[in-house]
Amino acid sequence: MRRIYLDYAATTPTRPEVAKVMLDYFTESFGNPSSLYSYGQETKGAMEEARGKIAALIGARDEEIVFTSGGTEADNFAIKGVAFANESKGNHIITSSIEHHAVLETCKFLERRGFRVTYLPVDKYGLVDLDDVKKAITDKTLLISVMYASNEIGTIEPITEIGKIAKEARVYFHTDAVQALGHIPIDVNELGVDLLSMSAHKLYGPKGVGVLYIRKGTKLVPFMHGGEQERRRRASTENVPGIVGFGTAAELAQQEMDEEVKRLTYLRDQLTKGLLERIDHTRLNGHPLKRLPNNINISVDYVEGESMVLNLDLEGICASTGSACSSSSLEPSHVLLAMGLSPEQAHGSLRFSLGKWTTEEDISRVLEVLPRIVAKLRAMSPLLKSHR
Ligand code: PLP
Helix, strand or coil, rough: CCEECCCCCCCCCCCHHHHHHHHHHHHCCCCCCCCCHHHHHHHHHHHHHHHHHHHHHHHCCHHHHEEEECCCHHHHHHHHHHHHHHCCCCCCCECCCCHHHHHHHHHHHHHHHEEEEEEECCCCCCECCCCHHHCCCCCCCEEECCCEEECCEEECHHHHHHHHHHHHHHHEEEEECCCCCCCCCCCCCHHHEEEEEEEEHHCCCCCCEEEEEEECCCCCCCCCCCCCHHHHHCCCCCCHHHHHHHHHHHHHHHHHHHHHHHHHHHHHHHHHHHHHHCCCEEEECCCCCCECCCEEEEEEECCCHHHHHHHHCCEECCCCCCCCCCCCCCCCHHHHHHHHCCCHHHCCEEEEEEECCCCCHHHHHHHHHHHHHHHHHHHHHHHHHCCC
């Protein structure tokens, strides 16, 4: 059976051309970039080249790119780093209620350490209201952290506008751009962000490597203590193969973005329209237009998301009920609940995220298979029986 992978938001395969470039840095060019001899300096050169490619993708300076072990570390570093470095000025952080757990759990940790956190509500599309952002700011606010695009519903937040508010209030601004990077254009100066989190494995790079963009002059304490790597901002010998892979993935993403956005938007809209037409009592979650070109999140009444995922898997199709991290828990998605969905509606949600190897044939196959699965599940559903 041909497998159809439609969970690119959970992770992407490393592109063969990226893996090929990385290989050399495991075996031949293995030197420590901190070593003074040529072996080390060669890998340092490759690392700096990769840094430049990532900086170019977001309009940053090379020295503002700090390598981390992934998006989670970048989020932790940004939020704890600013909080602990600026404690004498205030203790208040503003974030949204639909952030990834890497942000939400970091905020909860800081609450236990005496910080105060405002979790902004969102509207039915998952959008943060700018007036709420303004109203939440106090003279104790240190940081605003709002994600660029949601991993679950694909909604793109008004980052440029929030950036202006933060700048006016002289408050640091962080955005988790893990799902946006490489998929839509990002320019840190246009957005007005001070800190931006990224992860290589969402744009056809390897897992276990990320970046925190830190605007020059931003005051934050290091997250990892030890050696003097990354200009003393992140200790530990750098993951050179991962970093080189990230750089290549960033370069390819930049070259291919315009075409890929058009192609994926078309496929996304075909699938969305087809599903809403073919399956009754179904809604699209997230904003209809302000959304990632590759994300579809639907709620199907009277069926469980998990049952749909398992039945799709039997047909060779990989999809998800929400974020990969929460898909093993039976709690309804905090994102869908924050948007006002009932727990039943949230339980019946399904996310398809498309990518580089998604074809029209894949979309047709889902449109053929899913209505059949839903009809079968509804025929057995106690949810539907109680509704009748
Ligand atoms: N932030 C968002 C929005 C994500 O989607 C993810 C991954 O799912 C992360 C952070 C965590 O990134 P990583 O898996 O690189 O730690």
